[in-house]
Amino acid sequence: MENNICGYAPTFEFDSISFSKFLLLFSEIVENTAKVMDGHLQRTTYISAHLAETLGLSENEVKFLIISSMLHDIGLLFVIKLGFVEELDKLDRSALIDHGELGRWVVKEMSFLEGHERIAEIIRFHHVDYSPGLENRIPVESLVLVGADKLEVIARKYKQPWMYKKEIMEAFSESKLYAPVREAICKLIKDAPLVFWYNLFLSRRAKREYLEALLGDIPLKFNASNFLKISKTIATLVDFRSPVTSTHSARVSSLAEAIGEMMELPARKRFLLKIAGLLHDIGKLVVPIDILEKPARLSPVEYAIVQTHIYFSYRFLRQIGMPAELVEAASFHHERLDGSGYPFGITGDCMYIGARIMQVADVFAALCEKRPYKDRWDKGVVLSTIKAEVEGGRLCRKVYDVVEERFDELYAISEKAARDAKNRFEGFLMNVAIGKEKLAEIMGF
Ligand SMILES: [Fe+2]
Numbered sequence: 001m002e003n004n005i006c007g008y009a010p011t012f013e014f015d016s017i018s019f020s021k022f023l024l025l026f027s028e029i030v031e032n033t034a035k036v037m038d039g040h041l042q043r044t045t046y047i048s049a050h051l052a053e054t055l056g057l058s059e060n061e062v063k064f065l066i067i068s069s070m071l072h073d074i075g076l077l078f079v080i081k082l083g084f085v086e087e088l089d090k091l092d093r094s095a096l097i098d099h100g101e102l103g104r105w106v107v108k109e110m111s112f113l114e115g116h117e118r119i120a121e122i123i124r125f126h127h128v129d130y131s132p133g134l135e136n137r138i139p140v141e142s143l144v145l146v147g148a149d150k151l152e153v154i155a156r157k158y159k160q161p162w163m164y165k166k167e168i169m170e171a172f173s174e175s176k177l178y179a180p181v182r183e184a185i186c187k188l189i190k191d192a193p194l195v196f197w198y199n200l201f202l203s204r205r206a207k208r209e210y211l212e213a214l215l216g217d218i219p220l221k222f223n224a225s226n227f228l229k230i231s232k233t234i235a236t237l238v239d240f241r242s243p244v245t246s247t248h249s250a251r252v253s254s255l256a257e258a259i260g261e262m263m264e265l266p267a268r269k270r271f272l273l274k275i276a277g278l279l280h281d282i283g284k285l286v287v288p289i290d291i292l293e294k295p296a297r298l299s300p301v302e303y304a305i306v307q308t309h310i311y312f313s314y315r316f317l318r319q320i321g322m323p324a325e326l327v328e329a330a331s332f333h334h335e336r337l338d339g340s341g342y343p344f345g346i347t348g349d350c351m352y353i354g355a356r357i358m359q360v361a362d363v364f365a366a367l368c369e370k371r372p373y374k375d376r377w378d379k380g381v382v383l384s385t386i387k388a389e390v391e392g393g394r395l396c397r398k399v400y401d402v403v404e405e406r407f408d409e410l411y412a413i414s415e416k417a418a419r420d421a422k423n424r425f426e427g428f429l430m431n432v433a434i435g436k437e438k439l440a441e442i443m444g445f
């Protein structure tokens with residue numbers, strides 16, 4: 001069978017997961033990162049779709065414009081202090097360049113997405129002011145996205161924007177836009193029926209339904225290989241936001257898969273463990289980087305914020321319709337057998353083996369990692385710390401027995417995963433740094 005991963009190729013059980021759910025999830029994660037992002041990506045996409053119609057873009061251009069609009073600010077996940085920005089048009093120059101370039105390199109990773117190279121380019125230029133000839137240097141979809149993004153940011157300043165069409169149009173007279181895009185925006189502001197504005201600003205639900213239908217037409221095959229690629233992209237997003245976390249999901253995934261194999265679990269369960277490891281901290285995407293990187297112990301409030309990540313992991317994975325077993329393995333990793341874990345506080349009898357393995361893998365990985373407030377721990381201390389948790393009745397003894405017996409092997413697997421991740425992370429940072437210089441030049445900064 002094609003795309004056979006660990007001897008297992010899921011065919012039917014991911015049917016409930018669709019491409020539109022993933023894109024909606026990505027946009028919601030970005031919209032969750034800061035108050036100022038609220039609704040921005042989905043509203044921008046809604047506007048883009050209407051502009052595309054007026055501008056008569058080709059079928060492919062429309063498709064790429066829609067996908068890039070949904071993802072365009074994904075680079076903001078990496079921007080520090082976003083929580084202190086009051087309006088999106090108050091982002092400073094370096095934040096504008098950073099998130100364009102970061103977004104580009106994140107989307108370049110999305111090889112499961114048809115046209116991802118082009119989509120990455122469109123996103124890269126979504127804040128470039130128009131100057132004569134620009135339409136020959138950047139994708140036409142970028143020129144439209146710049147306008148859609150601006151309209152959203154300006155219109156959202158009014159409670160009932162449809163009553164301030166004149167003011168909104170005036171605001172556009174100052175912005176540097178590609179003339180056909182400016183005309184299309186003015187036409188949209190003038191002629192759109194009230195339902196356009198109501199959908200845009202009064203109902204999250206209406207927008208979601210509209211976007212689901214729009215994205216539903218874009219085909220993406222969910223086979224095991226694509227599924228793994230998507231999970232790897234998510235792990236990259238989670239890990240690469242900060243050097244502190246840069247190897248974590250990679251370590252956990254390889255440890256969980258290896259322990260599963262040593263415990264002779266069937267291929268299907270091992271595959272789910274590998275994916276669960278990649279996705280287990282997806283909820284960390286809504287934890288501000290400032291907290292992840294704080295060079296000291298966290299305050300009680302900061303710690304409380306970090307703890308919520310597991311709840312978001314659970315919500316996000318359920319939302320995209322992952323199999324229950326995978327959701328549990330991924331989002332029970334802070335539960336403990338004696339009920340002392342969080343956020344569910346469930347006890348061992350409610351946890352199947354996948355969740356127990358993930359709990360050990362997560363502790364194992366964390367102990368091997370350097371944090372701003374602690375060094376990485378010695379090999380011996382890693383094992384004795386896990387053992388103490390087992391003796392205390394918090395982690396699973398059956399899992400521990402395997403870990404103890406084959407500790408050196410597991411340690412080497414975890415180190416290799418971390419080395420590979422570190423190399424990829426350094427490559428990523430280098431690409432972004434080089435790209436940023438060029439982008440700044442094109443933006444005239
Ligand atoms: Fe942006």
Ligand SMILES: [Fe+2]
Nearest residue numbers: 040072073149
């Ligand atoms: Fe934006």
Ligand SMILES: [Fe+2]
Nearest residue numbers: 280281310333
């Ligand atoms: Fe976690």
